[in-house]
Every structure is written in C-alpha cells, then in structure tokens.
Amino acid sequence: MNLLLIGSGGREHALAWKLSQSPRCDTLFIAPGNPGTAQCGTNVSLDPLDFPAVHRFVLEHQVDMVVVGPEQPLVEGMADYLGERGVPVIGPRKAGALLEGSKSFSKAFMEKYGIPSARYASFSEGQLAEALAYVAEHPLPVVVKASGLAAGKGVLICETHSEAAEAVSEMLSGKAFGDAGRTVVIEQFLKGIEISVFVLTDGKDYVILPSAKDYKRIGEGDTGLNTGGMGAVSPVPFADAAFMQRVEKTVVQPTVHGLMSEGIHYQGFIFIGLMVEGDIPWVLEYNVRMGDPETEVVIPRLKNDLVELFEATVNGQLGEVAVETDPRTCVTVMLVSGGYPGSYAKGKEMQLPDPAGSMLFHAGTRKDAERLLSDGGRVLAISSFGENIGEAVSQSLELAEKVQFEGKYYRKDIGQDLIRLQQM
Ligand code: AMP
Ligand code: GLY
Numbered sequence: 001m002n003l004l005l006i007g008s009g010g011r012e013h014a015l016a017w018k019l020s021q022s023p024r025c026d027t028l029f030i031a032p033g034n035p036g037t038a039q040c041g042t043n044v045s046l047d048p049l050d051f052p053a054v055h056r057f058v059l060e061h062q063v064d065m066v067v068v069g070p071e072q073p074l075v076e077g078m079a080d081y082l083g084e085r086g087v088p089v090i091g092p093r094k095a096g097a098l099l100e101g102s103k104s105f106s107k108a109f110m111e112k113y114g115i116p117s118a119r120y121a122s123f124s125e126g127q128l129a130e131a132l133a134y135v136a137e138h139p140l141p142v143v144v145k146a147s148g149l150a151a152g153k154g155v156l157i158c159e160t161h162s163e164a165a166e167a168v169s170e171m172l173s174g175k176a177f178g179d180a181g182r183t184v185v186i187e188q189f190l191k192g193i194e195i196s197v198f199v200l201t202d203g204k205d206y207v208i209l210p211s212a213k214d215y216k217r218i219g220e221g222d223t224g225l226n227t228g229g230m231g232a233v234s235p236v237p238f239a240d241a242a243f244m245q246r247v248e249k250t251v252v253q254p255t256v257h258g259l260m261s262e263g264i265h266y267q268g269f270i271f272i273g274l275m276v277e278g279d280i281p282w283v284l285e286y287n288v289r290m291g292d293p294e295t296e297v298v299i300p301r302l303k304n305d306l307v308e309l310f311e312a313t314v315n316g317q318l319g320e321v322a323v324e325t326d327p328r329t330c331v332t333v334m335l336v337s338g339g340y341p342g343s344y345a346k347g348k349e350m351q352l353p354d355p356a357g358s359m360l361f362h363a364g365t366r367k368d369a370e371r372l373l374s375d376g377g378r379v380l381a382i383s384s385f386g387e388n389i390g391e392a393v394s395q396s397l398e399l400a401e402k403v404q405f406e407g408k409y410y411r412k413d414i415g416q417d418l419i420r421l422q423q424m
Helices: 010-019 051-060 078-083 094-101 103-112 128-137 161-172 241-261 295-301 306-314 389-402 416-423
Strands: 002-007 027-032 065-068 120-124 142-146 155-158 183-188 193-201 206-208 217-219 223-226 231-234 268-277 280-287 329-337 359-362 365-368 371-374 378-386
Touching: 002 010, 002 051, 010 027, 010 295, 010 306, 010 359, 010 378, 027 051, 051 078, 065 078, 065 306, 078 094, 094 103, 094 280, 103 120, 103 183, 103 280, 120 128, 120 161, 128 161, 128 183, 142 161, 155 161, 161 183, 193 241, 193 306, 206 241, 231 295, 231 389, 241 268, 241 280, 295 329, 295 359, 295 378, 329 389, 378 389, 389 416
Parallel strands: 002 027, 002 065
Antiparallel strands: 120 183, 142 155, 142 183, 193 206, 193 268, 217 223, 231 329, 268 280, 329 378, 359 378, 365 371
C-alpha cells in the first residue's frame, strides 16, 4: 500500500524508518519530511495544514492511508477532512484531539471517568476575579496551565502566590499565549517521577507500546529551561509488569472506555504523560500523537510490522494483535543547537559519522545541494541499543562526540537517574 506520513521531525524520521521496512509498504511519502526521511521514502513539499492540497495529493498518488505525526493538524481537523472523504487516517478527529488541544476538556474528561489526576479548577476570560481568589487560597507550589496548544510552553510551576496571580492574569487577558491562554487550568502540584506511556487504539480495543522516560530540561541533572526533550530511555526499569497492569486498569481502560462513552471514535495514538508517586500513576496530560524523542526509542523496540498495526487500527482489529518488543534497552541522545531553547543559529554545516549500528534520526536538518545543514533547535537524535541503559547510552554518547557542527550541545546524563534508582 501507499502511505503518506505528515511531519518533519525526529519522530517522523523514526516512523518513516520503521514503515519503510514493512513488506506491506509500496511507496512512502513524507510531507514535508527532512533529509533523514528522504532516505526512507519520498519527501513532498506539501503544507500539512492545507487539507484540500493534502487530499488532492492522496487522490493523485493513490495513497491508501495517512499517518499524522504532530498534533496541530489533528487539532485543526485534518482527520475529519480526510476521513469524511473516505481516507483512512492514523490520528483522531477534532473531537478526540481535544484531549491534547484543550486541557480544560481533558481535566473534565478525567474527572468524569475517574482517571487519577491532580485536583484542579478551570477558568475562562471574564472569570479573572474567581481565578485570582482560587489561586490565593491554593497551597504552593501551584501549577498554572494555558488550556490550549502553547508549543510545550504553556505550563508554569509557580512558587509564590503573586507569580501565580500574574501568570493567570497574563494568560486570561490573551497576553501570554494568545487564545490558547484565554482558558486556564489551575492545579495541584504533583511530585514524583515522570513516565510516558503510549497506546494505539482503534476506538474500542487498544495495544500498549513500550514505555519511555523523556528528559525535558536543557541542563544536566534536570536543570534549566524546558525543551521539547533532550533524550529518552526505553524501557523504564521501574515500569514493571505489575506497574503497567495498574496503569492499564486505572488509566488506559477508563480512557478508551470514556472516549467511546462520549461518542468519540478515536483511531490513533494516545500518549499519556504520568507522574508516578510511590507506585501510583497520576495523569499529567494526554497527547494525541507519539512523543518526540520518545518515538526514537519506542519504535526501534517494536518488533511488529508497523504498517500491519496501522491497518489493524483503521480496520478495528487491534483486539487480534499482540505487541512484540525487543527486550534490549534503547536510549536516544538529542543533539541541539547552542542557545536552544532560547535563540540559536541555524544553517551550520554538519558531518555525520558512520552510525556503527546506531540510528541517526534527523530532527532539524536540511540539505543544500550535497551539504547537510542544521535547521532547528533540536537537530539530531542518536538512538542505540544495549543490554542495559549504561551500555546503550555510552554508544550514543560516543557517536554524539563524533558528529560535527558548530555550537553542538547535548546532555551527557541521559538515563543516569534511572541507573541510580536501580542501584538503590
Ligand atoms: P503538561 O504539558 O501538562 O504535561 O506539562 C508539562 C510538564 O509540566 C510536565 O511534563 C511536568 O513536568 C510538569 N507538570 C505539569 N503538571 C504538573 C503537576 N500538576 N505537578 C507537577 N508537575 C507538573
Ligand atoms: N517529549 C514530549 C513530547 O513529545 O511532548
């Protein structure tokens, strides 16, 4: 079959790499893709948010299925537009994409279906006085979130009441995040270890993919500003079978059941961000896509044919599928441009080493004739397998050192917290 994958980051390179290995895949198109995805299929310069143009491409090239990588096209209704025209899509329609696109929706959903999550209240424009009164009484720290999509920047953990009050005022007035902030969620601060759980559902049945841990801060020891993710590890040693059963029972089942009860026909990924306190999983957030860089460790560990998994998803047959996983550990280390997540330079010429058994997933690169140039904050994800975290991360770090571009930066402590936990 012919596939069209939407997106252009490291997540999409990892998905393209896996899809292209399937004997079920005839032609793989990636829109717009990057120099990494170009090694797995054909990049096409389509604007993913121009749904009519995407549909025309689907008809002209006999595309049998569209796989949507990022959230924005889904929140804006790509799966509705294509679905209504008979095109099978991996990714939910607008109603399901609200799980990520509206935190006030997802909090109310979790409350309704008894899914463990932080205590909260939600306020909209015109409710500033009520929101400030709620904040003033809230124990510290207090978490203030823009309800809408804010490119991963819409969450503030406020240590003082005045900081929280200011955040709420700036968001509700539209100053901080535009329309995304005109509704806010104010919630209890949860303490613990974060883990990402990935579910693929056909709307009634589901499979759970390998779990992963992401490293969000720019600095070693989890310090400094939040980024899109500086590295990831899969599996997460503390997420053993008993823990995953608890997640399935208290989170995954009520989520899939809740979507069905709401009449939301959801076909695609659900990425559940959990905070684990003791061994109790609390949901921090839902995303309606795979994580980046988690995909760069989860997908290499997946033994199933991904095209077959996607066919089962759109045909409502996931109940008949079992996920098979590589038992080895996979670690990815993200190479970023100096200055990221603040301002940084692009267009730096890059030299890549021989991957030596590792996988070099392009995140932000472009080609200029034969030259490879950096083209983003996050530039390259280096994923390696090992018998344990230490082995896998050493291999990625060895290659990270050999990649050349001006201003290159990466964290050398990916996975070290998990290694310490295992030794306790
Ligand atoms: P979200 O986009 O809601 O996942 O929030 C982004 C990040 O903020 C999460 O990955 C957590 O690190 C942090 N965070 C969000 N909500 C909370 C909370 N209630 N308590 C503690 N940390 C949180
Ligand atoms: N790595 C976190 C995310 O994709 O949102």
